[in-house]
Amino acid sequence: xxxxxxxxxxxxxxxxxxxxxxxxxxxxxxxxxxxxxxxxxxxxxxxxxxxxxxxxxxxxxxxxxxxxxxxxxxxxxxxxxxxxxxxxxxxxxxxxxxxxxxxxxxxxxxxxxxxxxxxxxxxxxxxxxxxxxxxxxxxxxxxxxxxxxxxxxxxxxxxxxxxxxxxxxxxxxxxxxxxxxxxxxxxxxxxxxxxxxxxxxxxxxxxxxxxxxxxxxxxxxxxxxxxxxxxxxxxxxxxxxxxxxxxxxxxxxxxxxxxxxxxxxxxxxxxxxxxxxxxxxxxxxxxxxx
Amino acid sequence: xxxxxxxxxxxxxxxxxxxxxxxxxxxxxxxxxxxxxxxxxxxxxxxxxxxxxxxxxxxxxxxxxxxxxxxxxxxxxxxxxxxxxxxxxxxxxxxxxxxxxxxxxxxxxxxxxxxxxxxxxxxxxxxxxxxxxxxxxxxxxxxxxxxxxxxxxxxxxxxxxxxxxxxxxxxxxxxxxxxxxxxxxxxxxxxxxxxxxxxxxxxxxxxxxxxxxxxxxxxxxxxxxxxxxxxxxxxxxxxxxxxxxxxxxxxxxxxxxxxxxxxxxxxxxxxxxxxxxxxxxxxxxxxxxxxxxxxxxxxxxxxxxxxxxxxxxxxxxxxxxxxxxxxxxxxxxxxxxxxxxxxxxxxxxxxxxxxxxxxxxxxxxxxxxxxxxxxxxxxxxxxxx
Numbered sequence: 001x002x003x004x005x006x007x008x009x010x011x012x013x014x015x016x017x018x019x020x021x022x023x024x025x026x027x028x029x030x031x032x033x034x035x036x037x038x039x040x041x042x043x044x045x046x047x048x049x050x051x052x053x054x055x056x057x058x059x060x061x062x063x064x065x066x067x068x069x070x071x072x073x074x075x076x077x078x079x080x081x082x083x084x085x086x087x088x089x090x091x092x093x094x095x096x097x098x099x100x101x102x103x104x105x106x107x108x109x110x111x112x113x114x115x116x117x118x119x120x121x122x123x124x125x126x127x128x129x130x131x132x133x134x135x136x137x138x139x140x141x142x143x144x145x146x147x148x149x150x151x152x153x154x155x156x157x158x159x160x161x162x163x164x165x166x167x168x169x170x171x172x173x174x175x176x177x178x179x180x181x182x183x184x185x186x187x188x189x190x191x192x193x194x195x196x197x198x199x200x201x202x203x204x205x206x207x208x209x210x211x212x213x214x215x216x217x218x219x220x221x222x223x224x225x226x227x228x229x230x231x232x233x234x235x236x237x238x239x240x241x242x243x244x245x246x247x248x249x250x251x252x253x254x255x256x257x258x259x260x261x262x263x264x265x266x267x268x269x270x271x272x273x274x275x276x277x278x279x280x281x282x283x284x285x286x287x288x289x290x
Numbered sequence: 291x292x293x294x295x296x297x298x299x300x301x302x303x304x305x306x307x308x309x310x311x312x313x314x315x316x317x318x319x320x321x322x323x324x325x326x327x328x329x330x331x332x333x334x335x336x337x338x339x340x341x342x343x344x345x346x347x348x349x350x351x352x353x354x355x356x357x358x359x360x361x362x363x364x365x366x367x368x369x370x371x372x373x374x375x376x377x378x379x380x381x382x383x384x385x386x387x388x389x390x391x392x393x394x395x396x397x398x399x400x401x402x403x404x405x406x407x408x409x410x411x412x413x414x415x416x417x418x419x420x421x422x423x424x425x426x427x428x429x430x431x432x433x434x435x436x437x438x439x440x441x442x443x444x445x446x447x448x449x450x451x452x453x454x455x456x457x458x459x460x461x462x463x464x465x466x467x468x469x470x471x472x473x474x475x476x477x478x479x480x481x482x483x484x485x486x487x488x489x490x491x492x493x494x495x496x497x498x499x500x501x502x503x504x505x506x507x508x509x510x511x512x513x514x515x516x517x518x519x520x521x522x523x524x525x526x527x528x529x530x531x532x533x534x535x536x537x538x539x540x541x542x543x544x545x546x547x548x549x550x551x552x553x554x555x556x557x558x559x560x561x562x563x564x565x566x567x568x569x570x571x572x573x574x575x576x577x578x579x580x581x582x583x584x585x586x587x588x589x590x591x592x593x594x595x596x597x598x599x600x601x602x603x604x605x606x607x608x609x610x611x612x613x614x615x616x617x618x619x620x621x622x623x624x625x626x627x628x629x630x631x632x633x634x635x636x637x638x639x640x641x642x643x644x645x646x647x648x649x650x651x652x653x654x655x656x657x658x659x660x661x662x663x664x665x666x667x668x669x670x671x672x673x674x675x
Binding site for chain 1: 403405406408409410423439440441478481483508510511513514540542544552553554555556557558559560562563564565566567571572575577608610639640641662663664665667
């Protein structure tokens with residue numbers, strides 16, 4: 001088992017004919033993802049390698065039965081692409097695009113409420129169920145199929161680092177999700193933790209947070225009350241100066257809120273095993289999980 | 291992206307948010323002329339991106355033409371030090387000369403997005419002119435917060451919640467509600483991450499007016515605001531950060547002595563943290579992006595080395611889709627082009643790492659390899675101590 005995606009997931013790619021779209025679609029297919037369609041308005045009827053391209057998401061979904069979408073379009077068009085996929089009834093949208101305006105995401109987040117669609121991202125590496133399906137830009141080969149660890153993170157390369165350490169020490173992953181570094185995103189820590197908690201194959205979870213907002217604090221409180229599985233946590237940004245955005249739009253300490261110290265304290269208080277030195281995260285997982 | 295008070299007020303005027311009459315100037319003679327046209331007294335206000343200008347001596351009231359010239363001369367060219375600027379301060383190149391107004395009362399009003407609830411939040415208080423964070427800390431009951439769903443937008447009941455919450459006199463409710471409605475429209479239309487009026491004043495003739503104006507615009511949305519892009523003031527940028535931005539590098543200057551270059555923002559933060567844990571201090575944050583290439587590494591080197599405090603550099607790159615051997619060749623190429631004046635520790639991990647390490651070792655350059663993250667941090671910390 002896994003969460004959100006598996007070998008039966010049928011993926012369409014919005015922006016498939018762009019440079020990034022082509023490159024990452026090929027990487028996903030090479031990994032084994034079932035990419036059934038692409039969408040680029042005006043290029044319907046063409047194909048990218050052997051993947052048929054459609055003008056609209058609705059057409060693509062109707063013709064191919066796609067139930068997940070990977071979005072790789074430039075930021076000015078990302079909100080449009082997300083809304084189109086929601087209205088076409090796509091179950092899972094993974095928006096990789098970095099630089100989506102906050103105002104667009106505020107509206108999308110409210111529009112999503114009560115709908116069946118789940119959005120991951122934007123500004124994220126995507127989601128992977130190792131050995132089955134990869135929807136995103138993460139390097140597939142660093143992952144190890146079969147579990148037992150679930151990974152959820154706000155960062156891209158930091159997640160790769162974590163996964164690499166797990167794999168190197170023989171700990172496979174059920175599903176790894178990058179929820180993205182923007183202040184307003186579709187899926188948060190809580191959504192992922194609930195699913196990992198319910199997934200019989202996931203026996204332990206690694207949660208990687210960073211400065212800004214209070215998602216880690218809320219997740220910690222939930223973990224304390226509900227989580228049946230051990231959690232190892234890591235927070236990046238102890239040395240980040242207040243008031244500065246550290247690369248990610250959401251990574252900012254403002255008005256004393258969102259500090260690494262507060263997040264680490266909340267995690268420790270909730271019984272999460274906090275790793276303070278990234279270099280030893282894999283070893284800590286081995287100690288706690290195995 | 292922050293803009294100046296005078297720029298924010300020009301947008302306020304377009305949206306019918308009342309502001310005092312005034313004009314911006316770069317010299318005292320022009321300032322005097324503006325004052326003459328406006329009529330005395332006037333306020334002369336330093337235009338820099340920092341709060342607390344009044345306390346730092348950046349705002350003066352002038353009652354005579356001579357005082358206008360004196361105030362402008364004192365403020366223009368000064369290094370304004372406030373709580374938000376740091377000890378070095380900010381050089382003032384422009385002043386806003388503004389008509390004096392009759393102040394009956396001072397309020398606080400701001401609009402910000404709330405990331406947690408995905409709403410747009412209006413914050414208001416009767417305690418205008420004060421540091422709002424201190425008000426919130428000491429007397430939270432004096433702060434009114436009203437959340438607006440961005441899909442349905444601002445409605446009459448939101449305006450009422452704020453106006454009645456502020457205990458405004460009946461005659462003031464209408465002009466205040468109009469101001470707030472217009473300010474909300476400006477906030478949404480211009481993709482703001484913050485609009486703040488502190489103080490919002492009630493004038494002697496029962497009007498409302500924005501005496502100050504702060505606006506911060508979402509940098510991700512600048513593609514649809516070419517007029518805001520024109521408002522960018524390069525004098526407000528850190529020169530090294532501006533240089534980095536030209537090459538799409540995300541650089542933030544810090545006060546330590548270990549330069550570092552990392553691919554990805556989260557890993558970059560974690561690398562800064564591990565440098566600190568090893569007993570040294572990071573000189574910067576530098577994210578060269580998830581897919582770093584030779585050119586980006588070269589530009590990264592140049593920017594790091596332009597900081598005289600840097601005594602050593604740590605490169606931490608996770609090779610994912612971009613393989614370690616390709617990255618290593620990039621680092622070697624870049625290091626050969628840039629004259630490396632300080633030791634460089636390279637920690638590389640990921641796909642084809644052995645090949646990558648071999649390329650670094652055989653490069654003939656003084657690149658110090660590291661077995662893992664902890665080792666890399668320890669090595670660079672020893673080199674700079």
